Each structure stands twice: as structure tokens, then as C-alpha cells.
Amino acid sequence: MRDDVLGHLLRAANAVPECPDVARWWPAYRALARTWANPMDRAIAAGFAADRVAWAFAGGYQAALQALFPAIADDTLAALCVTEEAGNHPRAIGTKLRHAGDGWRLDGAKRWTTLGPQGALFLVLARDVAAPGERPALKVARVPSGAPGVRVEAMPATRFVPEVPHAQLHFEGVELDDDALLPGDGWAHYAKPFRTVEDAHVHAAVLAYLLREARRLGWPHAWIERAAALLLALRALAAEDPSRATTHLALAGILEAGSALMSEVEVHWRAAPDDAARARWLRDRELMSVASAARAQRTESAWRQLG
Numbered sequence: 001m002r003d004d005v006l007g008h009l010l011r012a013a014n015a016v017p018e019c020p021d022v023a024r025w026w027p028a029y030r031a032l033a034r035t036w037a038n039p040m041d042r043a044i045a046a047g048f049a050a051d052r053v054a055w056a057f058a059g060g061y062q063a064a065l066q067a068l069f070p071a072i073a074d075d076t077l078a079a080l081c082v083t084e085e086a087g088n089h090p091r092a093i094g095t096k097l098r099h100a101g102d103g104w105r106l107d108g109a110k111r112w113t114t115l116g117p118q119g120a121l122f123l124v125l126a127r128d129v130a131a132p133g134e135r136p137a138l139k140v141a142r143v144p145s146g147a148p149g150v151r152v153e154a155m156p157a158t159r160f161v162p163e164v165p166h167a168q169l170h171f172e173g174v175e176l177d178d179d180a181l182l183p184g185d186g187w188a189h190y191a192k193p194f195r196t197v198e199d200a201h202v203h204a205a206v207l208a209y210l211l212r213e214a215r216r217l218g219w220p221h222a223w224i225e226r227a228a229a230l231l232l233a234l235r236a237l238a239a240e241d242p243s244r245a246t247t248h249l250a251l252a253g254i255l256e257a258g259s260a261l262m263s264e265v266e267v268h269w270r271a272a273p274d275d276a277a278r279a280r281w282l283r284d285r286e287l288m289s290v291a292s293a294a295r296a297q298r299t300e301s302a303w304r305q306l307g
Contacts, residue, residue, distance in 0.1 A: 022163075029055075032049060053284040068190065078120065093125055093136060103178060106171045121143070122144075126186070139186040152167050154166075200237055204234040211227045245306050249303070
């Protein structure tokens, strides 16, 4: 296992092979997972190895899942399944868990499951319908994609990072054992903190991707130095509790600095106006503003908690 990920970014070869689809990307990510034990290091290394934003995002997403769910095997493609037709907040969750004999029965549907068409393991946020109280009692269940009663329906490609597939999932009488349910509250322990963990890992992966492009295309050393500083900051932040207000404020500051750095890349890419990577970045940069309203709300909430 290796631990000097920043040294890797600054010394390794800056040319990478073309990767058009998940079938090519997934074996490469699995090899990285065997090399880098720390999930944040995996995200950074995966971003550096990516030939486009799509695989930086996918690598950051998988690394974030492995950070929050360490029991996921390195060779298991996983997806956290939260969003439904009504949204992704607790009261929008309509997928149901019911006791059935010695286990559970899962019924419902999810949308926009990242890498869903290729998923081997779904981590499904669902409502325990028998639990008392007005607040929804939510749990996360481990559901193999090939389990009886699971139907996976590919969704149309998105306009940015279209190489990363999404799926709509349908669960009809899926039988689960007790040990398929993760301990603790599904929202407070998993779905909510994952937003923070995912933000950190995905942004690190995309910064590492851009740092490799910066080396390949000869961008100014000052840009590379700032990117390296932000990557070290994200690496340190990944060790903090993702539920703390202080973590949220520090992450907000790093992401703001990262946004400013990313806004400069078009200027540096002008020296290679026909470069395919530049064209993909112009198409895919919108990814970095997805969920910006939720991030702003998280930051405001952190300031309120701190008084």
C-alpha cells in the first residue's frame, strides 16, 4: 500500500489511456483500491488516473462510499439509493420495509442511482413502516442487485458526464435477512453525512484530474501549487467527523477556493483549443455546481449551530 498520494500526483506520468465506458473504468479503479488503502487517497489517485471528469466523479463517489461504509469490499461496485420521485429528504422516502417472517420485505422505487445499471450492491434508504412516532423511521438495507424482486431500469444519459450511467430501481417483495439492515438511523448515520463525505471526495478527485491536465499541458506552477494545497486540505478534512458544524464550515471554505481555481482552467486551456479534454470539461463543469443550494443550506446551518 502507498501513502504519498501528493508525491504520486507530482511525479507520475501525466498521460493516461482513453476510457470511454464503465467496463474500462471499473477494473482500473479496483487496481487503484488495491494500491491506496485510504479512501481519500483512492479518490485523489482515481481522479489523477481519469481521462475525463466522468471517471474522476465515479472514483470519488466509490471512495466516498468506502469511507462511510468500510465493510464494502474493494471489488464491489456500490451505490447509495436515496432519491425518489418526491425527492431525497426524509419525508420523501416512500420505499418501505416490513417485517416478514424471520426477516424483512422491501417494496418501493428509487431514481438517479449512480452507476445503477452496473451496480452489484445497493444501499437502500427505506422507511420502517411499523416503527412508532411521527418522524419517519429510516434504515439502510444492503440489497444485492441480482436479488429476486429487484428490477434495474437504465435512465437517459445526463447532459454532463454522460458516460456515468444512472438507473431507476424497483423493489417488489424483496426478501432480506436481519443482517441486511445496517445499525443506526438511516438518515442521521448514513444518508445525511454522505452528502458531506461525497462532496469532499468528489471535489478532491476532480481537482486531481485537473492537476494531471495542468501537468500535461504545462499550466503555470502557481496553479498546480494551489491545487496541491487544496488536495492536502481535503485529505486532512476527510479524517474529521462529517456531522460537525466545524467540518461543514471548513469544507465550505475549501470548496469556495476550489471553485475559484476551477474557474481559471479555461484560460489555461486556450493554448490547446482543439484538445478533447478541454471540450469535455466545458461540457461537464456543470457537475461541480450540482447541489450547490444544499451546500449553502448546510453552511448556514453550521453557522447557526455555532451561534
